[in-house]
Structure formats: C-alpha cells, structure tokens
Amino acid sequence: MINVENLNLEIIRQWIQKHKPIELLQEAIQCDSVNPPGNVMDFVKIIQRTLYYYGIETEIYRSNLEKANIVAKVKGKHKGKRLIFSGHLDTVPIGEKTWDHSPFSGHIENGKIYGRGSSDMKSGLVAFIYAMIFLKSTQALSTGELVFIATFDEETGSLGAQQMIKEEQINEFDAMIIGEPTDNEIVTSHKGALWVKVDSFGKTAHGSMPESGVNAINGMKSFIDDISGISLFKDNIDQDILTKSTMAVTMIEGGSNYNVIPDYCTSTIDFRTTPDKKNSDILNALHTYISNTSKKEDTPHISIKPIVNLAPLNTLDNTEIVKVTKDTFFEIYNINKITKRMNYFTDGSVFSSISRNIIILGPGEPSQAHQPNEYVNIKKFNQSIELYISIAKNYLKSS
Numbered sequence: 001m002i003n004v005e006n007l008n009l010e011i012i013r014q015w016i017q018k019h020k021p022i023e024l025l026q027e028a029i030q031c032d033s034v035n036p037p038g039n040v041m042d043f044v045k046i047i048q049r050t051l052y053y054y055g056i057e058t059e060i061y062r063s064n065l066e067k068a069n070i071v072a073k074v075k076g077k078h079k080g081k082r083l084i085f086s087g088h089l090d091t092v093p094i095g096e097k098t099w100d101h102s103p104f105s106g107h108i109e110n111g112k113i114y115g116r117g118s119s120d121m122k123s124g125l126v127a128f129i130y131a132m133i134f135l136k137s138t139q140a141l142s143t144g145e146l147v148f149i150a151t152f153d154e155e156t157g158s159l160g161a162q163q164m165i166k167e168e169q170i171n172e173f174d175a176m177i178i179g180e181p182t183d184n185e186i187v188t189s190h191k192g193a194l195w196v197k198v199d200s201f202g203k204t205a206h207g208s209m210p211e212s213g214v215n216a217i218n219g220m221k222s223f224i225d226d227i228s229g230i231s232l233f234k235d236n237i238d239q240d241i242l243t244k245s246t247m248a249v250t251m252i253e254g255g256s257n258y259n260v261i262p263d264y265c266t267s268t269i270d271f272r273t274t275p276d277k278k279n280s281d282i283l284n285a286l287h288t289y290i291s292n293t294s295k296k297e298d299t300p301h302i303s304i305k306p307i308v309n310l311a312p313l314n315t316l317d318n319t320e321i322v323k324v325t326k327d328t329f330f331e332i333y334n335i336n337k338i339t340k341r342m343n344y345f346t347d348g349s350v351f352s353s354i355s356r357n358i359i360i361l362g363p364g365e366p367s368q369a370h371q372p373n374e375y376v377n378i379k380k381f382n383q384s385i386e387l388y389i390s391i392a393k394n395y396l397k398s399s
Helices: 009-019 021-030 041-053 118-137 159-166 216-229 279-293 320-333 378-397
Strands: 058-062 068-075 078-088 112-114 143-151 175-178 187-190 192-201 246-254 264-273 301-310 340-342 358-360 375-377
Touching: 009 118, 009 378, 021 041, 021 112, 021 118, 021 378, 041 058, 041 068, 041 118, 041 143, 068 118, 068 159, 078 118, 078 378, 112 118, 112 378, 118 143, 118 375, 118 378, 143 159, 143 378, 175 320, 175 378, 192 216, 192 279, 216 246, 216 264, 216 279, 216 301, 264 279, 279 301, 320 358, 320 378, 375 378
Parallel strands: 078 143, 078 175, 175 358, 187 340
Antiparallel strands: 058 068, 068 143, 112 375, 187 358, 192 264, 192 301, 246 264
C-alpha cells in the first residue's frame, strides 16, 4: 500500500509505469465508436470491466441497444465535496482521406499513439479511469466523492449529457473536469452551439417558365445572404480570449429534376456563440427577419427549427476548481498556468445547468480533433493522469 501521506510525483509516475495505462488506451482506440451510428456498448464494457477489476462499481444507463451513459464513484472516508471527471464515448467518422495507419490500430510510433479518438477524447477518458483507480487503490481520498461519467452522442449535440440531466443519472456536484483535448492547458470558457434547420417552401413550375413558380432555392439563397449581412451578433468580448460568434452554412439540398422549378429547399446553419450572447437572441433575430420578409408576394415561405441549442460555458478564474488546478500545476511542475478559451463546445454546455464550476483539461491536442492521422502524445497522456490524481486529491481534501 502506498503511503498517501508521502505521496509525490515520483510515486505516481512509478505507479503509472507499473500499471501501463497506454495498453487500455490502445484497446479503447481499437474499439470503433464512430458516430454515426454511435454504437458505444463495446467501449462501455471495456470501461466497466477495467473498473470492476479494481473494485469500482459502475452504473450503466442505456438509451437503446447501442447507446448508454456510464457512471462510477469513489468515496472518501468522510463526506465532502463532489468532483466529476467527465468525457464522451463516441468519436467522429474517420473521413475520406486515407490514413497512414489504420484509424482503429492504436499504432504507437515516436512517442505518439494514433487512431480515431486518440485525442478526442479517449485519452482523456482513460486518464480519468486510471486516476480514479489510483485514488481508489491507495485510499488517497480522505473526504468527498469522485465521480466518473462518460456519455454517448456528444459529437451530435451532447444528447447523452442531456439524458443524464433529464433522468437525474448524476446528482448535484461542486466542480467538474472535462477531459476534452486542451494539450493539458486549463480551459475555462468555450462557445455555445446553435444548429438551425431552415426550410424554404415555394411553388413548382416548368423550367422554361420560371415566372410561373416560386423558386425555393432562390428563397434559401436570399435568406442566407441576408442574414449573413445583418448584425446578428454584437459581441462584447476580448479578441485575445475568444473569437467572435460565427455562422456557417453546413448543409443544403433542394430541387427534384433538371427542368423543374424547385418548391422545396432545406439547409442547416451552424452558429457558434460567445458567453455574452444568448442563443435565444439569434433565434429572435431570425424570426423577426422571417416575419418581415414573409409579407412580400411571390416569396418562398421560410421556417426555422433549432436542432441543437447549447449555451456557451464561462467559468470564472476565481472559482475554487480553477484556483486548485493552477496551484496543482505549480506544486508538481513549478509552472504558473494561465487559463485559456476554446471555440468548440463540450458537454459542459449541458452540465453548467447544475454547476458553473467547470474546467476543460485533457491530454489531446486540439488541432488533432476530427483530423486524419489523429494522435495523442503519450507523454502528455501520462502527465494528464498525474494531474487528475493530484487535482482531485487537492480539491477534495479541502472539503
């Protein structure tokens, strides 16, 4: 048994070297959890088996035969704060470009492990698992509770996290660390996401007589051009912290034949919003535009429907989890860290409805997320385990 009173970085590193967490990460990468279809059950079983081996019970909350959330808990000797380790089980597709190594190989070369999900974010999940195993096996938690959660369908709009909140699969918590790729930097703020389905309804006509119809594609083009040009966003943010809110048309489809004026066109628009901007403000602006333009004759009818509506995350630097994390970096590495911001969204958008004390900290490289030949640096991966162990111990001992 490790003497927790004399716990230091060298002891943790020896433990990591002995238990070889890279082997579990390799197995996790070799497990296909691409979304769609988002079948994560094999990955869930790997996690459940690993935690059970070390005496940690898990709860599986199925959404259907292919999708589930998983929760595990380690309690200290005395009641105290609750800290959550959070991540997601699914990955994005491998893409059309040929990889140098199989995306499900877990190939190791030059200090890196390759494969889909290596950075985003199976390395973060496996690091959480081994931090939890260490804290359980050494009985290093004197107070509080450490909770591990992994969700399905994060990549398609944080659906697993939303189900977790709706069905009360987790209770209130004091702080959360999300293991998304940050290169082990402390991220406290990220953008929200508003994905909107836009439908344009017109009237068919023969292609040789366009004046007899109402062209739904032209209506969609006008809608996109107009809202791109109006002031939907009035960001009051520091440009050194986060880029401004953005809008991108990501899908569009319309028309039924070469010689028919289309009576229907559909598109999706991806809005990314900053912490000072409410998604509802954008929706209101869109509805106002539609209301004003619908009064015009011979104009396609436009309707909108939110597909994903996730708020931005903004954790203040003076919260305890941020302070403890900064202090831990200095304690074990003698590094003064500053907090950073990211443009992507995480499950933190959903979980912030319970607590605003959320940080993102993971070993993956942000630039590798969703890329061919995705990899994670093994040194960063091992360092994240050191950090998770130390942060959890320091945060919960202050209960």
